[in-house]
Amino acid sequence: AFDIGKLRDQTGYVTLDSGYKNTGATKSAITFLDGEEGILRYRGYPIDQLAEKSNFLEVAYLLIYGSLPTQTELDTFAHQITNHTLVHEDVRKIFDGFPSTAHPMGILSSLICSLTAFYPKSLDPNQSPEETNLNIFRLIAKISTIAAWSYKNSVGHPLNYPRNDLDYCSNFLYMMFAFPTEKYEINPVVVSALNKLLILHADHEQNCSTSTVRLVGSANASLYGSVSAGVNALWGPLHGGANQEVMEMLEAIQQDGGNTQKWVDKAKDKDDSFRLMGFGHRVYKNFDPRAKIIKKAADDVLKALGIDDPLLKIAQELEQAALTDPYFVERKLYPNVDFYSGIIYRAIGIPTEMFTVLFAMGRLPGWIAQWKEMRENKEPIGRPRQIYTGELERDYVGIEQR
């Protein structure tokens, strides 16, 4: 029989916190989050101010290096990133090996990991700060090229090489949407919406993918290997993959006649595994400040682009139905960052399968900052314990006697 006393004698005392609901894994000076009050700050700056006034590269610099850059620092940073947007032609060849149906998140994580082969110095745990910076520039630059190419590959279009005369977001949109036979015009409304979305996703302290990056990195794994693992964690539908699922859910509700109450009831039914995607959060128990900003941005972007998307109306009705339902009120379930982001992605032409890739591009500076902080603080290897509940000891029995 299971004997907890005997087990403790053998293994010592261990704190069990499934899902790490109340376990701090690290000290960090990057992002402050108060789930009860709905506060999110990067390096002390409120998220609403950054979303309103900053741009993605400036926020990336802030997260990674700890303070807002001067104009010269920002220009140098942006220049370094622009300098590295090309990927090695052999990386390009890897695309040919993927079927056109491959999910772009799978391509993204594989190709980010493949960068270790092209930049083997990144594997050195004792690399210089200059080498680390080089890998940071490369990763921020190349993720947008790899992301855009994974989409072009999926639709069988020719790949667009990066344009270094464009800013970060404009270049990404160009690589995604330009077509050789048509003139491609950059739309400033779309560029500004993309900047805002990337900023809102840029860091969120010790969430599942970031903890993954830190845990993998704690074994002295390279930046590329650690971030590649983070991409896979983000892909899960309970994490970043929820933005794709939200869009698919809204489309399903539309096809079902738009009866949002029916879907709210379905989410409440404990015999049904369905959950309202884009609702609920481990830490925010009041509201997700990012969702508030995104909801307003979705309205603004659709108006500015002259788009009337019936899915926005369904999303608003669904939110209303859920927020007035005692099940959601009692459990403090509110729309999270993923609920309205898809409406904006859709409005600016991003295909649904690319939604989580866009999340990864946004989260990248956070992953980098957290990986770098962990290294600089010389944190020990991450190695959780467990409470063993299996057989204590038994003798091996030959196969003929089983």
Ligand code: ACO
């Ligand atoms: N729909 C219906 N019920 C829900 C939902 C939902 N979206 N979310 C939580 N609940 C219910 C649970 O069934 C549980 O009910 P119970 O107390 O009767 O058992 C209660 O609310 C608490 O939920 P937990 O799963 O224990 O909360 P946890 O903190 O572990 O999970 C999570 C948080 C994963 C975000 C969850 O709310 C969820 O699955 N949401 C849908 C997926 C989603 O939107 N993910 C994106 C999160 S944001 C991000 O990662 C970027």
